Amino acid sequence: MRSRRLVGAASTLLLVVLLRAAGAEMPAPGTVITAENLERYRDALFPTAEYFLRHGMTITVIPYRRWEWTALYKEATEKFASQVRLSADGRDLQNYVAGAPFPVIDTANDPLAAYKWIWNHEQNPAYTDNIGMGWSLELVDSSGSRERSMSSNFWRRMRWRGRLVIDPKPVVPHEPAVSYTEQWGPLDEPSDLKGAGVLNFRYVSPDAPDDTYMYLPSLRKVRRLSVANRSDSFWGLDIDMDSIWSFNAKIQYWTFKVLGEKQLLHPLHSGGYGRRDAWCAQPDGTSGIKSFAFCLPWELRPMVVIEATPTGYTQYAYAKRIVYIDKEWLSTSFSEGYDHGGQLWKAWYMAIDTGKAPAGDDVPDRPTWPEERMVATHGGMVDFQLNHVSKWDAPDAYLFPNFGVKHWYVDQPREWNTPENFTINFLINSGGM
Numbered sequence: 001m002r003s004r005r006l007v008g009a010a011s012t013l014l015l016v017v018l019l020r021a022a023g024a025e026m027p028a029p030g031t032v033i034t035a036e037n038l039e040r041y042r043d044a045l046f047p048t049a050e051y052f053l054r055h056g057m058t059i060t061v062i063p064y065r066r067w068e069w070t071a072l073y074k075e076a077t078e079k080f081a082s083q084v085r086l087s088a089d090g091r092d093l094q095n096y097v098a099g100a101p102f103p104v105i106d107t108a109n110d111p112l113a114a115y116k117w118i119w120n121h122e123q124n125p126a127y128t129d130n131i132g133m134g135w136s137l138e139l140v141d142s143s144g145s146r147e148r149s150m151s152s153n154f155w156r157r158m159r160w161r162g163r164l165v166i167d168p169k170p171v172v173p174h175e176p177a178v179s180y181t182e183q184w185g186p187l188d189e190p191s192d193l194k195g196a197g198v199l200n201f202r203y204v205s206p207d208a209p210d211d212t213y214m215y216l217p218s219l220r221k222v223r224r225l226s227v228a229n230r231s232d233s234f235w236g237l238d239i240d241m242d243s244i245w246s247f248n249a250k251i252q253y254w255t256f257k258v259l260g261e262k263q264l265l266h267p268l269h270s271g272g273y274g275r276r277d278a279w280c281a282q283p284d285g286t287s288g289i290k291s292f293a294f295c296l297p298w299e300l301r302p303m304v305v306i307e308a309t310p311t312g313y314t315q316y317a318y319a320k321r322i323v324y325i326d327k328e329w330l331s332t333s334f335s336e337g338y339d340h341g342g343q344l345w346k347a348w349y350m351a352i353d354t355g356k357a358p359a360g361d362d363v364p365d366r367p368t369w370p371e372e373r374m375v376a377t378h379g380g381m382v383d384f385q386l387n388h389v390s391k392w393d394a395p396d397a398y399l400f401p402n403f404g405v406k407h408w409y410v411d412q413p414r415e416w417n418t419p420e421n422f423t424i425n426f427l428i429n430s431g432g433m
Contacts, residue, residue, distance in 0.1 A: 026263060026300065033059040033265075044265045044300060046324060048334055048347040051384060056290030057280050062297040065269050067328040067354075069100075070371045072164040073125040077103050090115030091206045091252040098162040098170045100125065100330060107258055107304060114256035114306050117325050122179070122251060124330040126374050127410050128164045130417040132156035133375070134406040136396040139237065142387035144287035150235070151189050151396055153406050154197075154430065156417045157182040161204065165411040172419050177204035181422040185215075186431040192218065193235060195431030199424065200241065206252040212241060215427050222424055227253060231310075231317035238390040239381040240317065243348045246335040247323050253312030259305040264324060266303070266333055267351040270296040272377045273358055276397040278351070279378065292389040294351050294378045302327040318345070329374070343385070350379025358395075358408040375408040 024043035027033060033041055038053045045053070053059065069077070076099030084101045085094040090112050093101060101123055102116040110116065134153040138146050160178040163169035172178070178201055185197030195217035202210055212225040214234065230241040230249065242249040272278035272294065280295040281287035308321040318337040325332050333352060339345040357368045358375050380391030395407050415421075416430075 052293035057293035
């Protein structure tokens with residue numbers, strides 16, 4: 001309990017520090033930040049970064065590099081953004097076709113600015129059609145001991161509106177209209193969960209809740225989750241569905257407000273694809289919380305800090321989330337969740353790599369792209385109150401180079417990432433893939 005009070009007090013203080021006027025020193029390229037000198041650079045840090053730094057992470061600061069949208073995303077934004085409207089309550093995105101819904105936002109003066117940033121996050125330029133990869137995950141305790149491993153060669157997500165590359169575009173017809181679909185799994189391991197998977201439908205209508213289904217082969221059952229269940233951990237992980245990719249909840253069930261704009265350190269051009277040594281330490285039982293974090297380059301990024309409060313649920317696990325949105329990428333690598341006692345509880349975190357292919361020439365059959373894209377390489381969900389983590393590599397860094405692993409693909413045709421394959425039957429049948 002004393003530890004929880006300390007975490008709560010520290011998180012409140014850190015949030016105040018985060019949003020105060022610039023006063024601390026901003027780190028120059030070449031700076032190495034550790035537990036010993038983090039106080040000097042606190043104005044560029046946020047609570048999750050400080051937590052990892054205090055437990056052994058190092059941040060090497062690299063020069064800022066602007067993130068450029070793809071040509072198709074730019075063209076769509078220029079063509080369609082002027083017609084996009086937002087309902088008075090921020091819940092309904094109207095007349096949206098493709099690209100960034102709100103490329104210009106007056107953050108300080110627009111009463112709907114927070115909602116516009118979140119809608120940009122929902123339609124961010126990292127991908128517009130489909131995306132997927134294989135992954136591996138570890139549950140690690142405060143001593144740095146691996147408790148359990150999970151892996152799957154299958155994660156896929158498809159956007160049904162805002163499409164720019166693969167036919168049909170810009171919309172895949174469906175009744176009711178779908179924003180995106182997503183499937184996690186089937187799992188390859190552990191044996192007691194082999195074949196398990198989760199399927200999600202995000203609908204366009206503000207009044208239609210997500211359809212989320214979980215399949216467990218051992219029970220031969222498909223379970224439909226309620227929207228509030230999406231805040232619960234699943235498969236014994238620290239992760240909940242609404243935290244995946246930092247903020248994965250349906251916007252219409254939340255209210256949002258801007259806390260401020262800041263230059264903050266984030267790992268956007270971080271490298272590290274498929275590298276096991278990107279982690280600061282390995283889960284050998286002696287490394288402690290240091291094994292939770294990745295030691296990769298970070299850069300100062302222009303960020304908007306958004307407070308998200310769940311207002312459309314009962315019995316939702318989190319009282320609020322803090323989301324850090326990159327003003328160029330329109331999404332984020334980090335979000336922090338608070339419990340109903342006001343204490344910092346959990347955070348989603350991940351590192352991003354960029355390039356015209358997901359890794360170097362040594363990757364067999366690597367997908368290549370005509371323009372630079374971004375992929376997540378390492379990350380997880382940390383529980384600050386238990387000092388516990390569920391951390392992942394994408395792709396599988398245990399066996400890298402693993403000739404069977406599905407490397408990242410972005411906006412490229414895949415036979416399993418089509419409208420016909422986002423069904424409950426496919427979820428069940430894919431358990432035997």
